[in-house]
Amino acid sequence: MIDTIHVDAKEPSVARLLPSYNGREAKIRPDLEEGKPFQFQGNYWSGGSRNDYFIVEVVSGKRIALPGINPLAQLDGSAIIPRGFVVVEKSVFCGKHMPPTIHAHPKDITHALPAPKEITEEEARCLCATASLKNSYGGETGIRQKQSGLSLEVWNETKETCIGKGWMKKNGAITREGRNAVEGHPLRHRIC
Numbered sequence: 001m002i003d004t005i006h007v008d009a010k011e012p013s014v015a016r017l018l019p020s021y022n023g024r025e026a027k028i029r030p031d032l033e034e035g036k037p038f039q040f041q042g043n044y045w046s047g048g049s050r051n052d053y054f055i056v057e058v059v060s061g062k063r064i065a066l067p068g069i070n071p072l073a074q075l076d077g078s079a080i081i082p083r084g085f086v087v088v089e090k091s092v093f094c095g096k097h098m099p100p101t102i103h104a105h106p107k108d109i110t111h112a113l114p115a116p117k118e119i120t121e122e123e124a125r126c127l128c129a130t131a132s133l134k135n136s137y138g139g140e141t142g143i144r145q146k147q148s149g150l151s152l153e154v155w156n157e158t159k160e161t162c163i164g165k166g167w168m169k170k171n172g173a174i175t176r177e178g179r180n181a182v183e184g185h186p187l188r189h190r191i192c
Contacts, residue, residue, distance in 0.1 A: 003183060004029050005109075007177045009099070016061035017086055017102055025099040025176070030106035030171040036082055037078035038103060046094040056086050058108050083108060117181040125150055126158045127167060130174045 007014050009026035018026060032038055042051040055064045064085060081087055087103040102109075119127075129144040137143060145155040162168040167178030 004101075005183070006179045008176070010011065014102070017056050017058070017088060018100055019061065019063075019089075021100055023099060027099055027101045028109055029101055029103050030107045030109055032081050032087070032103055034083065035080065038081050039078045040087075042091075043077075045081045048089070049093050055081065055086050056088055058084050058086055058104075081105075119181050120158075122150060122154060122158045123162055123165075123167070124182050125156065126162055127174060127178050130168065130172065131179060131182065135172070 005028040007026050007028055009018055009021055010016060010021055014026055014028075015021075040051075040053050042049065044050065051162070056062065057064050081103075083105050086105075086108065089101045089103060091098040091101070102121060125148040126144075129148040133144050133147055135141065135144050141169075142152075145152060148155065149156065159168060159172065163170055165177075166175060167181050168174055
């Protein structure tokens with residue numbers, strides 16, 4: 001199952017859900033379940049971090065108030081979110097504004113799901129290490145390659161393959177497509 005989908009916030013179907021957001025990146029999490037409450041957490045300032053939530057109707061893009069809960073004022077509350085609505089979470093983490101996360105019912109966002117990608121274990125290792133590690137630290141270089149478990153030759157070949165598929169940039173940075181390609185892979189949470 002896909003945990004998070006990285007999307008372009010300027011895409012019309014996404015931008016409609018984020019009316020006051022001017023950034024480029026956003027995330028979609030298909031984690032709302034019918035009949036199960038969604039937990040609103042961290043609605044208060046703590047250590048320079050805070051989450052703000054609002055509910056948006058998917059079709060119209062209008063913000064909706066749900067009876068019985070005020071996610072902006074209630075501390076760590078919960079509510080059952082009906083189909084056709086999403087929860088938009090805007091986070092400030094240690095004083096830095098993070099890309100918004102759209103929590104949605106999986107059936108409401110099928111248009112945003114990326115097509116499944118065929119990805120090899122080497123490509124997954126390369127993308128996971130690139131997404132989660134700095135390449136040099138404390139005078140040591142090549143940390144990503146070493147942590148991936150791939151030899152230098154295989155790492156370089158795999159990196160070129162990922163660049164060719166548009167999963168990495170020529171400078172070695174992972175792209176949005178690369179994050180989505182590796183997101184559902186079993187190695188995603190085991191390697192780095």
